[in-house]
Amino acid sequence: MIAPATAPPAPVSPNSALAAEIKALVLAGRRDSARERFAELVAAHQRRATRIAYQYLRDVHDVDEAVQDAFVKVFAHITSYREELPFDVWFTRILVNGCLDLRKSRSRRLRWVLPTPVDAQPPEPVAPQPSPEERLLASECGRKIAGAVEQLPERQRIVFTMCQVAEHTTSEVSQALGLREATVRVHLFRAIRKLRALLEHER
């Protein structure tokens, strides 16, 4: 579990301002309006959240569950949101803690409880044509890169995802993961060096 980290003051981003507005609406008892505004916040963070959660869970159903839970938790605790903390960081911390909890519970379940039969899972609809993402992953270059990313230690992979994919600064990642910023940079450097070593001779 990630320990809470002290956050330096940051300029208020549009998302933080929206979160503060939602908090005010909830405090004023206007929950319906708050939910409507919250939908905008969900739309703004959803994709980034799924990308981060995927690096922890590697299972689309678990990712879906973790992302949904994180948003529901955020709304339930919106009144405790502190405006001086960037909303992105607060949300990511909740998401990451949720992913870690889910992974722990999944490993317990695997050990002690009979898994749900595969037949009970809803079938995945087949896309009529492969999407650009699927084509990228299926290409030779995409497979090589994915293979190299898989070889990264988890912490490096997650820091890399947060910085390069979710576009967080190293300072935001350090707050979200409860690590020192220098440590985040070390993980990021190592991840990139390893990726370069694995991929550069291919290029």
Next chain:
Amino acid sequence: MTKDRTHLSDDRLLDVSLDGACGGSESSTAPTASEMQHLADCPACEARRSRLAGLLADAGGVVAAQADAYFTADRLAKQRAHILERLEHEARHGRVITFPAAHGQPPALRGRPGTRWIAAAAAAGLLIGFVAEHVAHRFPGGPSAIALVDADPDALQLVAAPLSEEEFLGRMELAVEGTAGSALRPLDELTPRVWEVAAQTR
């Protein structure tokens, strides 16, 4: 020769690329004016930087595509709808005023059919507790009374209190990892797991 000496090292090149990509322009590792000038003047360093930037973009693109391939715009819309449904559902539940406050929390086992057996075990434990108490009162000097007095209060709580599935599994793991569990570990290793049995019977 002078120019060669001022080539950016690999680490500095990484710093420069990351400071551009991660928005850390105010960090202590941000490129200096002379380094930026060198990058502008030196085609070799600029080529190295653009190669590195390409690698970062490609790797980032693949990492993003791993999740995006499944979470298409349609699925994200469905996910958003689920989230909003859940919020609405919880808001409706929130209007119910429970009394007394201590019993106001929703039962942990609600809505999980797979955990009914835990509720049954808890109920059976409670029943055993009542019977044991009855026997203890009937034979105050008997061994049952001693057993009850000596019993670990945590164990009694485990039987009597309704636990969520997570708490129950957590306690099982703690018990297995504890010192008392070490003697039973060889037996545990011999015991097939539920999923192993399930896989064999399929």
